[in-house]
Amino acid sequence: MDSSVFHICGLLSVAAAALVVTRRNPVYSTIYLVLFFTLISLEFLILRAPFLAIVQVLVYAGAIMVLFLFVIMLLNLTPEELREDVSRSRKVLSGAFAALIFVLLAAAIRRSDTVRDAPNLVAPIEDPGLAKAGEAPAIGTALFTTHALAFEFSSILILVAIVGAIHLTKRRGRAAPSGQGAPAQGTGEQVQAAAEASGT
Amino acid sequence: MSTGFLPLLLQAAPAAASAGQVGLTHYLVVSAIVFGLGLLVVITRRNAIALLMGLELLLNSVGLNFVAFAKFATRDAVDGQVITIFLIVIAAAEASLALAITLNIFNNLNTVEVDEARSLKG
Amino acid sequence: MNGLFTILDAPAAPAIGWDDLGGILPVLVLLATGSLALVLDLFLKEEASPPVPAGKWPLSFVSLLGTAVAGALLCGHIGAAGKPWSGFLGAVQVDLFSDAIGLIVVLGAAFCLLGAGDALRRRGIEQGEFHALVLYAAASMVLFVQSASLVMVFLSLEALSMAVYILTAFQRDEKRAVEGGLKYFVLGGLSSGFLLLGLAFIYGATRSTNLTDIAGALAGGQPPADSSLLVAGLGLTLIGLAFKVGAFPFHAWVPDAYEGAMSVVTGFMAVAVKAASFGVLLRVAVLFGGAGASGPGSPEARGALLAGISGLAVVTMIFGNLAALAQSSAKRMLAYSAIAHTGYLLVGAVSAMEARPGGEQAAGAGLLFYLFPYALMSLGAFICLSHLGEGAEDRESIDSLRGLAERHPAHALALLVIMVSFAGIPPTAGFWGKLFIFREAIATGHWELALVGILTSIVSVYYYLRLVVAMYMLPQEGGLPAPSLEARIGGKLALAIAAIAVVLVGLFPGIFFQISAACALR
Numbered sequence: 001m002d003s004s005v006f007h008i009c010g011l012l013s014v015a016a017a018a019l020v021v022t023r024r025n026p027v028y029s030t031i032y033l034v035l036f037f038t039l040i041s042l043e044f045l046i047l048r049a050p051f052l053a054i055v056q057v058l059v060y061a062g063a064i065m066v067l068f069l070f071v072i073m074l075l076n077l078t079p080e081e082l083r084e085d086v087s088r089s090r091k092v093l094s095g096a097f098a099a100l101i102f103v104l105l106a107a108a109i110r111r112s113d114t115v116r117d118a119p120n121l122v123a124p125i126e127d128p129g130l131a132k133a134g135e136a137p138a139i140g141t142a143l144f145t146t147h148a149l150a151f152e153f154s155s156i157l158i159l160v161a162i163v164g165a166i167h168l169t170k171r172r173g174r175a176a177p178s179g180q181g182a183p184a185q186g187t188g189e190q191v192q193a194a195a196e197a198s199g200t
Numbered sequence: 201m202s203t204g205f206l207p208l209l210l211q212a213a214p215a216a217a218s219a220g221q222v223g224l225t226h227y228l229v230v231s232a233i234v235f236g237l238g239l240l241v242v243i244t245r246r247n248a249i250a251l252l253m254g255l256e257l258l259l260n261s262v263g264l265n266f267v268a269f270a271k272f273a274t275r276d277a278v279d280g281q282v283i284t285i286f287l288i289v290i291a292a293a294e295a296s297l298a299l300a301i302t303l304n305i306f307n308n309l310n311t312v313e314v315d316e317a318r319s320l321k322g
Numbered sequence: 323m324n325g326l327f328t329i330l331d332a333p334a335a336p337a338i339g340w341d342d343l344g345g346i347l348p349v350l351v352l353l354a355t356g357s358l359a360l361v362l363d364l365f366l367k368e369e370a371s372p373p374v375p376a377g378k379w380p381l382s383f384v385s386l387l388g389t390a391v392a393g394a395l396l397c398g399h400i401g402a403a404g405k406p407w408s409g410f411l412g413a414v415q416v417d418l419f420s421d422a423i424g425l426i427v428v429l430g431a432a433f434c435l436l437g438a439g440d441a442l443r444r445r446g447i448e449q450g451e452f453h454a455l456v457l458y459a460a461a462s463m464v465l466f467v468q469s470a471s472l473v474m475v476f477l478s479l480e481a482l483s484m485a486v487y488i489l490t491a492f493q494r495d496e497k498r499a500v501e502g503g504l505k506y507f508v509l510g511g512l513s514s515g516f517l518l519l520g521l522a523f524i525y526g527a528t529r530s531t532n533l534t535d536i537a538g539a540l541a542g543g544q545p546p547a548d549s550s551l552l553v554a555g556l557g558l559t560l561i562g563l564a565f566k567v568g569a570f571p572f573h574a575w576v577p578d579a580y581e582g583a584m585s586v587v588t589g590f591m592a593v594a595v596k597a598a599s600f601g602v603l604l605r606v607a608v609l610f611g612g613a614g615a616s617g618p619g620s621p622e623a624r625g626a627l628l629a630g631i632s633g634l635a636v637v638t639m640i641f642g643n644l645a646a647l648a649q650s651s652a653k654r655m656l657a658y659s660a661i662a663h664t665g666y667l668l669v670g671a672v673s674a675m676e677a678r679p680g681g682e683q684a685a686g687a688g689l690l691f692y693l694f695p696y697a698l699m700s701l702g703a704f705i706c707l708s709h710l711g712e713g714a715e716d717r718e719s720i721d722s723l724r725g726l727a728e729r730h731p732a733h734a735l736a737l738l739v740i741m742v743s744f745a746g747i748p749p750t751a752g753f754w755g756k757l758f759i760f761r762e763a764i765a766t767g768h769w770e771l772a773l774v775g776i777l778t779s780i781v782s783v784y785y786y787l788r789l790v791v792a793m794y795m796l797p798q799e800g801g802l803p804a805p806s807l808e809a810r811i812g813g814k815l816a817l818a819i820a821a822i823a824v825v826l827v828g829l830f831p832g833i834f835f836q837i838s839a840a841c842a843l844r
Contacts, residue, residue, distance in 0.1 A: 010230045017237045017257055026249045033253055040260055047271045049281050059288050064295045071299045075306055094243040102236035108554030109228045118224035118272040133277035142278045148338055149410040150473040154289050157481040160458050161293035164488035165300035167451045242512050251508050258515035262522050269526035279531045283473055290480045297484055301507055304500050
């Protein structure tokens, strides 16, 4: 049962990722990305990581993707603005590079003893600790003991992101000191002007 | 472009075709393919939003890798899963910051193409 | 309910106490000062419409005080020659090496803040966010070097990278700044992806997230570390770190980010980000590929790391120096020269991998010594460009520096000292740094790296001296008007300290080399 679910999820998630890559319209890409995140969440479930599976859906599909869609909507880009002229040589070169990295990874995976000797997914788990490893109590305990510093420090990471996001998007309420430097333009007005220009 | 990966997939995971069993290999190969696709986006596309989606693909492939290793190759699977939780934290923070930069770029340059406005020479 | 009881029944976990907090006190001081700056800004009056010269001086004062306290704590720890200490249940490890790198990071932050007041005021963006982000970035960098678990490695790396992306784009109405910030962000995110996948493979190969346990697994744990996964993981990690330090094939973000950012921020990036990344690079290289560390699983890993780092060093030295020759902008020239210096530092990392534990040569002494004058020179040069700027512009092109010696002889002299030292002309600090690094390389049998380094250093003399020629020998024509510099105390002070320190290190290299050797990895 698990194995067939995995095969379906695995193939679908690769296909979804490929669609994210190839769609021109970012809205379509985002929708396929949501599909991809959900499929990855299913794979976490098969790997006996239920807590992670839930968090994956909540944070990725629920929060991050909404943010993406929100920004895409805010920018209100027209198809002309979205057209990318990527040269053929650049496509071929980067495709070759990505393929090279993949082949190297695959070679490392194939040669590895750990991977060869790894137990099968459907094999029963003997260790009771491992069986409960993916549930909230075990993860919570780990977060507040072994990884306590990392847990606290991630608040600094988020604080940095908040400060940065606010600083970069804040509208300028007042003009820059006169007589110096570049003219300060109201970024908000610019957005409006751009939106009008693209609308007409 | 994505079809080029399929033969590689079959070559790298011969077990996938023969047996119905799922092992560590399968997860690692899926993760490697997604990593390759994410890499492809980041180095090919110029649309800032598409680039950010590529970065999200990269982070997810790493997360899958960690959980798979935790499940199959370690005695105590908690560490790998905790790392993946932190990866999700990072992804959220990175996405918000990246979108803020994108908005700012659009306000300043009226485009979201990274290479288009070449005020900086290559 | 069942889950709840399992927690309550679990054996008492080892506790985290005040000792743990005390061990990372410098980091906490930096974080607290950053948050204080963020809050303090709310209580400061908006500046008058012609900006007053002092501006929001309490911000600069408080944040500088924070860096001074953190620096003093780190110095005290180095002076006391404390033993390596591990805290937070093995999440961090503090030793003299991390203290030394931390000191360089704090130095970079202090200089950046010293020069920033004026640079921000001229642009009308003197806000507490800047000071807070510099301090948060510095704290993350110190923690990055101290981290002893994979989780802390990537969390602190991500925090420091994000802070630096924002600082690059801090001048949010300037096209070049936000564009440089976006490019840095995208390539930085890509490099984080490589690094994270590398860490995942290392985790799979050694079955552990803790560096101490990983060292145990390498030295012959059961079952032994998986060399195939390990080599792949180390390769990916090396790519990720090579991005962060700006080594050659992964340097694409360096010129754009360095040029787009304000010059004070560029100085901070060139010094602090590089020092912290090299700290971790050296730790990884010695742990997985050091001469003494070869456990049953690691001879292949050692070979791969040695080949990878040596190759990067050679191409980086050649590319950085040749590309710097062609630049007409002083800032861009310094950016490419920063790439070249990454190459020299990589040579130091290679010889550190050859040092045997307990042998006479400590791993990375040359690299540590090199970082210190390099930090002073870069900070001095970039702060000088910022200091001489006017309005939202820094003084960036080489032509705009023409005739500087007549108008501002003291500044020209300081820049002269720094450029001569960059070029490695004896008896300056830069000369000793290169000498120690190349001597270590020859002593460990990597004479070909030393040869490439010496040849490319000779090439570098040309472009550094071009700047000197412009300042002293060419008449002024066009360019920016001479700025009045009376009110710019911070930048003046920073430049003076940097130039004097470069001279001092050049005159007494022995003392500083002894300190570096004492702080090197054991």
